[in-house]
Amino acid sequence: MASSTIRICIVEDDNIIRNGFALLINSTFGYRIVNTYGNCEDAIKNLFQDEPDVVLMDIELPGMSGIEGIEKIKRLRPKTDIIVVTVYDNPQLVFEALCAGAGGYLTKNMQPARLLEAIKDIREGGAPMSTQIARMVVSSFQKNRNSPLTPRETEVLELLAKGKSYSTIADDLFVDKETIRTHIKNIYWKLEVHSKAEAIEKALKDKLI
Amino acid sequence: MASSTIRICIVEDDNIIRNGFALLINSTFGYRIVNTYGNCEDAIKNLFQDEPDVVLMDIELPGMSGIEGIEKIKRLRPKTDIIVVTVYDNPQLVFEALCAGAGGYLTKNMQPARLLEAIKDIREGGAPMSTQIARMVVSSFQKNRNSPLTPRETEVLELLAKGKSYSTIADDLFVDKETIRTHIKNIYWKLEVHSKAEAIEKALKDKLI
DNA sequence: TCTGGAATCACCCCATATGGGGGATTACGG
DNA sequence: CCGTAATCCCCCATATGGGGTGATTCCAGA
CATH class of the missing domain: 1.10.10.10 (Winged helix-like DNA-binding domain superfamily/Winged helix DNA-binding domain)
Structure with a gap:
């Protein structure tokens, strides 16, 4: 694959944030916002027109939840990379999102530049995560060290x-x-x-x- | 906890690499190598003299394997953070290491500076991983999208x-x-x-x- | 040296879970 | 209209699970 422009969609119901992200990304060479949406339904409808390489997905959305959205998008167009960008960092949601097919998970307290890094990272086969999310994920592998069992x-x-x-x-x-x-x-x-x-x-x- | 110097141990049987890491870390303000070892046994023996905040652990070692070493260190002194630093990136080993208690996993093809970032990251509650390791970990959550089952x-x-x-x-x-x-x-x-x-x-x- | 936990094996009883076979109905969507 | 999914029903032999009680060996820590 040639290192052409990365095509990006945003699904985020907060206008301010959505436009902020879009502005940041569009003003960076090599990145291009192909469309932005306030809900999953519209994003999915246009999936094959947009042909996004990466979708930035919020979790709490009007209508279909982000989790469902991730599932549907991955089912319809598996090669789409999805990065969750949300304020929520509770383990339940994180694991649901990853199981549904998210390839990355960022919390909104990140540096804006982190977003660009993350998009590049996921395109190169990585799995961008905020530090606390990464720890959560890694912890989920670790056994209880105080087992009563022999x-x-x-x-x-x-x-x-x-x-x-x-x-x-x-x-x-x-x-x-x-x-x-x-x-x-x-x-x-x-x-x-x-x-x-x-x-x-x-x-x-x-x-x- | 005051942001005092981070105490670091290295367990790595290759002298060149061990000394290289030690030199890099010791020449950085805020980081201090308290000891380096060529095997787990010796590192564990001195665990409570060294009182390391972070252990950089190789996997393939003479005698006790790194995986066993991680388990023993975490059992003896749970607050020790362990970062695996190895050439091996096969999923089996990665998951064994994380299950055993590793809090991070780097492959040796990293930039040397990444090591310092990783040490800082893990102390701040993160889980530093190389990109391909992170993807491996995240993929392990994702279900097969072509299930024959309803x-x-x-x-x-x-x-x-x-x-x-x-x-x-x-x-x-x-x-x-x-x-x-x-x-x-x-x-x-x-x-x-x-x-x-x-x-x-x-x-x-x-x-x- | 003694004690206790870990790991091993044994025998009792009995209810129910399991797996394999057969067939059947509704309901929804392409 | 057909296929698939989901639901329910029958029969039957055996495997399995859960409870009780007791015993032996071995090793490590008090």
Whole structure:
């Protein structure tokens, strides 16, 4: 791909912000705003006329939410890179946006120049994120370091969470099925649960596995 | 916390690189190398003498691997921030490192100055990553957009993966247990599997859920 | 040296979950 | 009008889960 001008759409219901971003981007060489919208519906309608390389997407919008918008745009035109630009930084929303297909996530307290960097970054295969968002994302991988479970019990719980049966787990760990049953009983007791579903739910919630 | 000098340890078996990093960091105001090591064992032994704020950790090391090292350091002294600095960028290793407790991940093709930024970043609550690593991490959240499953089937599979039983799923979705059974039969047929465990395994592998 | 936790294995009972087979109806959209 | 999705129903054999109780080995910390 030649390093031609990057085509950008903005979906943002605040006029001031939308025009501010547009002005900044349009006045920079190599970047071009092809269209701006106050809602997802209109942006999606014109997706194949606009042919944006990058969409800057707000989350709270009139009508369709930004999350839904991301999903639809990625479904219709997967090569479109989407960067969320929002004031919201709660983990729930961040993960929903990333699952939906966002390739970057910036909070609006950034330096304006960061926006240009981010657009360049995502086009080059990166995933631009504000620092607190990056930390949130990385933290989501990390296990609870104060697990009440023994290493062996954790191992058993992991296999249980993969849907394996007692006997399959026993085979995987080269022990008897009865041993697994004992481990699971101990796990249930420690986690104060009484079934697989509860155990897995609690384990995921507390990041024990 | 006052913005005092940041105390840094390096664990890296290549002398040239280790000394290069040390020189760069020590010659920068506000940063101080308290010790450098060629292996994890020695670094861990001196952890409470060194009291590092940040550890720069290589992955491939003689003796204990960097991954194990990260785990041990975070267990012994959780407030230590660890940045992986390595040539390896395969997803397996990246996720293992992050799960073990790494707070950042840089590949060695970075600009040297990036190292200083990264150290500052992680101390300020960020999660410094090379661009390709960030993309890898973000991609890991995104679902397969070509799932053979219907939305309803996906929903059922998600609950199944949470360890729920047929009847619990039925209750959750306000339908009959038999409906769930039919969905699951169809899921098994589409995924070409014959049990819960296989279905969940395949679903996770193909990012269907 | 003693104690306790971790990990292992065993046997009991019994309800229900599971997987495979068959067939059926409604409802929506191209 | 046809196909697909979603819903529901039946039968059946077996696997599995959950609860109870008890025991052995081994290792590390008090």
